Amino acid sequence: MKFFFPPHLPPPSSSLEWHRQYQFLKIFLAIAALSVAAGFAGAAGLLGFVWPRAGGYEYGYQPATGREAPRNALSDSVERELSESVALVYSGTTLKSGVEVMASGQKLGLALVVSSDGWLVMPKPLKASAAKNWRVLLNSGARYKVSRAVSDDNAGLLFLQVSPESEQAKNNWLRPAVFSDKIVLPASLWARTSEGFGEVLAEHPAVTARTIPHLDYAFTPGYILNQTLPAGSILINVNGQVVGIVQDKERMLPASFLARAWEGVRESGQAVYYSLGVEGWFSEEEPFFIAGKAWNGFYVSRVVSGENPLARGDVILELNGELATADSWQENLLPPAVKALVLRAGQKLEISVPVVKK
Secondary structure, eight states: OOOOOOTTSOOTTSOHHHHHHHHHHHHHHHHHHHHHHHHHHHHHHHHHHHOGGGGSOOSSSOOSSSSOOOTTOOOHHHHHHHHTTEEEEESOOEEETTEEEOOGGGEEEEEEEEETTTEEEEEOOTTGGGGGGOEEEETTSOEEEEEEEEEETTTTEEEEEEEEOSHHHHTOOOOOOOBOOOOOSSEEEEEEETTEEEEEEEEEEEEEOSSSSEETTSOEEEEEESSOOOTTOEEEOTTSOEEEEEEETTEEEEHHHHHHHHHHHHHHSSOOOEEOSEEEEETTTSOEEETTEEEOSEEEEEEOSSSOSOOTTOEEEEETTEEOOTTTHHHHOOSSEEEEEEEETTEEEEEEEEOEEO
């Protein structure tokens, strides 16, 4: 006959003392196992905090997964606001299967909204002469046509004035981008390309000119990035302020230069530059030495305007009390004249130099 023993009582063949010790051992082993599990979980959490890349991925173009975003990721509001200031430019539209489309092969690149009355800027494409046939598409789906194009050949920029083409565009307000005029190198930035956002680093300054020597306005300041990006990619800081656009591959044109170029187009309808009427180069382009000593500034190799107080061999050290650098040059050339600190024959002197519009 089979007997049933209640589960809370020990079998008849065992002693009550042994049964109690056995129960206590099971409880102790269970507590030990839970403690070990908790310890592993805590260690994993600490590792993730101290060494956030231990999970096997780099921050940057992080896929949209359920993982926690990096601490320096852009907020959704920043991405959304910038998207309202960025447009895609197409060379036109085409018919496909009976519907009008903007084909990927017609995409010319990104453009940045610089004013609420319909002005945008982008790197100048090769076929800028056909700009009036172009179409501009915002992230919202609002579509515009180009009514006017102003070229800045010196900087390789194209300013576009657009007008609404779709009903959605007629009810849409163009949101100008917010520019930042300061950058501290090395600068950790975010790049907005036609594919999305990614991290990039601005490493060091660079000056671009077609020839050296060059006219004192025939150059563009910029910064070199740590990677190659499509021309027109928009670079922003973590607050969503635009610090520049990619002019060519890994070279960034700063927002301060864009703002000055746009100001000339807005006021006169064309690209405007100011000059001291000289040729030369900046020490940032090619370092130069006088009597064995290196100097920072703009070396005057030739004077091209008449009645100019500057002379060949002068080194312009300061303009209006600021160091003469490529980045601040145009900003300090304010008509009718500028106060320049010049090195001439080993002596420093201050002279007033007329500023001419080019």
